[in-house]
Amino acid sequence: MFIKKxxxxxxxxxxxxxxxxxxxxxxxxxxxxxxxxxxxxxxxYRMVTRREDAEDLTQEVFLRCLxxxxxxxxxxxxxxxxxxxxxxxxxxxxxxxxxxRVEAQMRFVFCCWEFRFGRRLRKDRRNQDQK
Numbered sequence: 165m166f167i168k169k170x171x172x173x174x175x176x177x178x179x180x181x182x183x184x185x186x187x188x189x190x191x192x193x194x195x196x197x198x199x200x201x202x203x204x205x206x207x208x209y210r211m212v213t214r215r216e217d218a219e220d221l222t223q224e225v226f227l228r229c230l231x232x233x234x235x236x237x238x239x240x241x242x243x244x245x246x247x248x249x250x251x252x253x254x255x256x257x258x259x260x261x262x263x264x265r266v267e268a269q270m271r272f273v274f275c276c277w278e279f280r281f282g283r284r285l286r287k288d289r290r291n292q293d294q295k
Contacts, residue, residue, distance in 0.1 A: 178243065196242070208225065212254055
């Protein structure tokens with residue numbers, strides 16, 4: 165993919181922009197993130213299906229990318245590396261969400277059971293204690 169720095173200027177390959185960003189060029193980093201923001205958001209949104217989660221996770225992907233950019237070796241395309249990070253972030257989120265759902269469901273079932281049968285059990289115990 166090629167990145168257009170600004171309207172009217174020539175396009176620059178990702179590899180060159182990544183090299184400049186690794187050298188500390190803040191404009192290159194901004195150009196890189198701006199060019200991938202929409203496709204990355206669309207990818208994340210398709211995985212998590214909630215806009216709010218997708219926005220948060222897209223930011224998390226860019227944060228991890230920023231932290232790991234110095235370690236990017238260029239053995240693959242930047243796109244492959246970035247979307248690999250996005251995949252892992254989304255899978256971690258979905259696993260965490262699934263655990264939360266199971267815990268919430270178990271808590272709900274327990275509360276319903278306690279409400280429905282707990283009073284009856286306590287009442288039966290009181291009756292037995294009185295005899």
